[in-house]
Amino acid sequence: MNTELHIYNTLSRKKELFEPLNPPFVGMYVCGPTAYGDAHLGHARPAITFDLIFRYLQHLGYKVRYIRNITDVGHLVNDADEGEDKIAKKAKSEQLEPMEVVQYYSDRYHKNMEQLNVKKPSIEPRASGHIIEQIEMIKKILDNGFGYEVNGSLYFDVEKYNKKHHYGKLSGRKIEDLVTNTRELEGQDEKRNSYDFALWKKAQPEHIMRWPSPWSDGFPGWHMECSAMGTKYLGEHFDIHGGGMDLLFPHHESEIAQSVAANGIEPVKYWLHNNMITLNGQKMGKSLGNAVSLEKFFTGENDLLEQAYSPMTIRFFILQAHYRSTLDFSNEALQSAEKGLKKLFKTFETLNKLIPSDHSTVNIKKLNEKCYKALNDDFNSPVLIAHLFDAVRIINSINDKKESVTAEDLELLKNMFKIFILDILGLEEESSKDQNDLSESLINTILRIRQNAKENKDYATSDKIREELTKLNIQIKDTKEGAIWSYDN
């Protein structure tokens, strides 16, 4: 039962039985963030999706090596910029060493991931730390005749590659379509064909991120880092490669081509892609200017947000949709997720109070099996959550003496909750509110009651309240504007 995991492979566009290449080991590579800005809701989706997958594979007993890179070289800021490095641009504008920018945003990313309870990957390599590996891989591609050099820059010869292999097999594109669908740019292009892509780019004099190579001082092309680092840590052929659907083409397509060109074998057995998060039906992305940072979600400081949404609300919201569906953001949807999550956690308390009886009126074993069935069907977390809410209803009914379970079933129920909610979905209870906020509003509530008593000339009660608060080192002062209070330390 637990072993029949099926996952949707973008390569075949079908659900396939998951069979690792070298069980019990599983290698998984996921495209991580570019460290040049704060993480937004769109970044949370792949992180949480592959965290779920990581956690479930581990739960099934696999020894998973999970690689999630940080891209820290050669990103453009947006379309308007002429070939300038995203990180370098930021560095220049803020008078920083590029690595300072990378460090700053990596730290912030890690903090957000921790808040979302996303487990750390096994290895988190950086592109800048693997320049040698990338150069070595480019050399292999050249040796095998799939690259060409122009003025110190190297490009991948897609047409030549496509004669022996299929460029476009992952994204379902045909090279003829690429020809007709790419418009010609002015002569500045060094590439033989518009669909060729850079393996290595010669740095312009103003570029501050540059490394020596046999061809020029420059930087690696976009797709190289994932091919090189994936190969280095997981081997030439590994189990799972993941990322957002937006990376399907050309990034992942080109990764396949590079690996095949260099190593002669298909790099990845299962390709997994999560869908986008939309806002008013449109993809959420930095370049579109509609991306709300995770930090803003947690504090609520954004015009689009009616309130703050906790990291666990965000996590639950994302897990309530299947990872291959688009998920539309709205305040209403997040608020209902918040309530649902609260209900789920409240049930933990009820569960611990339950008293077993000598027979069960509900089939807990079957429910448990259904939960596994949901996850085994391409990590269907929304269906899993639906089953867990069935369990919630059952638990409350037992508490109301309308249903009953044996001690054995109760144990299973407790175990289910722990395994699915805490371990696999990775949800955790959040301390209801900031402690300070809570005590502050508590005191204000008490003072309002005292004010009422005073207005009713019930001075016995109002004095009693002041006395009790004083004992707690909370000093009350009655002023013309009303009572004020402070900690009396």
Added chain:
RNA sequence: GGUCUCGUGGCCGAGUGGCUAGGCGGUGGUCUGCAAAACCAUUUACAGCGGUUCGAAUCCGCUCGAGACCUCCA
């Protein structure tokens, strides 16, 4: 324009040939000093049109609508 994906009830979101998804909200009830919580019941569905089929939200075709990718760069 090319390629692909999608269109489910007030909102979000599963399902993919016949059997209640689920959450949030609404309504009625049980409980309750009142409320909350909980439980029970209940409400509104499968974009439109046509076809296949004993039977379609689910398959096929068309129409309408929405989105993603398709230059440089990561």
